[in-house]
Amino acid sequence: MVSSRCGPHAKASTRSKIGAYFIADNVYIKDKGFANIALKDEQPLFAWPIVILGLSLSLDMAPDISALIDVGFVWWSLLIALPIGIGAAFLILGLIMPGLVRLFGRMWAGQATMRQMVNVYSISSAPFCITIIYQLFQFFFLEDPSLENVNQGLSYIIWLWGFGLLIIGVSKVQKFSYGMALLNIMLSYLPILVLGLIRN
Numbered sequence: 125m126v127s128s129r130c131g132p133h134a135k136a137s138t139r140s141k142i143g144a145y146f147i148a149d150n151v152y153i154k155d156k157g158f159a160n161i162a163l164k165d166e167q168p169l170f171a172w173p174i175v176i177l178g179l180s181l182s183l184d185m186a187p188d189i190s191a192l193i194d195v196g197f198v199w200w201s202l203l204i205a206l207p208i209g210i211g212a213a214f215l216i217l218g219l220i221m222p223g224l225v226r227l228f229g230r231m232w233a234g235q236a237t238m239r240q241m242v243n244v245y246s247i248s249s250a251p252f253c254i255t256i257i258y259q260l261f262q263f264f265f266l267e268d269p270s271l272e273n274v275n276q277g278l279s280y281i282i283w284l285w286g287f288g289l290l291i292i293g294v295s296k297v298q299k300f301s302y303g304m305a306l307l308n309i310m311l312s313y314l315p316i317l318v319l320g321l322i323r324n
Contacts, residue, residue, distance in 0.1 A: 167239060170246040174213050176253040182209030183259040183269040202263070217245045224312035229298045234308065236297035244293030251285040254278075 182205040189201040222241035229236065236244075255278075259269040271279075295305035 167243065169218075169239065170243045173246045173250040173253060174217050175210060176256060177217070177249050178210030178213030179206070180209070180253065180256045180259060180271070181212055182206045183256070183263055184271045185209055186263075187268050187270055199263070199266070217249055218242050221245055221312065224315065225294060225308055228311045229294075229300070229308045232298075232300065232304060232308070234298035234300065236294075240297040241294075244290065244297055248286050248290035248293055251282045251289070254282055 182202060185205040185208060186201040189204050219242075222238060222245050226234065226236055226238060226241045255271065255274050258274055259271070262269040262273070290309060291302055291305050294300065294308055295302050298305060298308060300308060
C-alpha cells in the first residue's frame, strides 16, 4: 500500500516547511546578530554603513554647492561635500542619536553601552545605503543626485526596514521589550522636535 505522505499534497507541505524553516533561520540570524552586539561590551565600530550613508548625504548636498557658485552641477562639488556629509553622518549616527536613546533609556534601567548603541544605529542605517546606487548612477551621468529625486515608494520601504531594525537592535542592547524600545526611540526625538519648534 502506498503511503499518503508520497502524494502531491505531501510534497507541497514539505516545500512549505522548507520555506518556513528558511525564513525562520534568516530571522534568527538577524536577531542573533543584534544579540551578539548586546553580549559584548568591548567591540569594534561598524563604521561602513555610516560612511556609505555619509557619501549619500554628500551626493545630496553636491548640487546645492554647485548652485552656490552659480554654475550647473559639476563633479568637483562632491569633493567639497564629501567631508561635510561623512562628518554629519558620524555626528548624527555616531554621537547625537545613540547618545539620546541611551540617555532616555536610563529611565528604565537600559543597559546599553555607547559603542553598542552606535553599532545598532550603524547596522540599522544599512538599508538606506541602497539609495546610493541610484545617486551614483545619476552622478556619473551628471544629473542631479539629490535624495528628493529617489522614488518615494522605495524610500518609504527602506525607511520602514531601517526603523524596524532599529527597534530590534535597541530592544536587544537595552534589554527592553519591542514596545519599550519603540518608546525609548520616540522619546529620544523630543529634544530635536523641541529645537525645531523653537527655530520656527
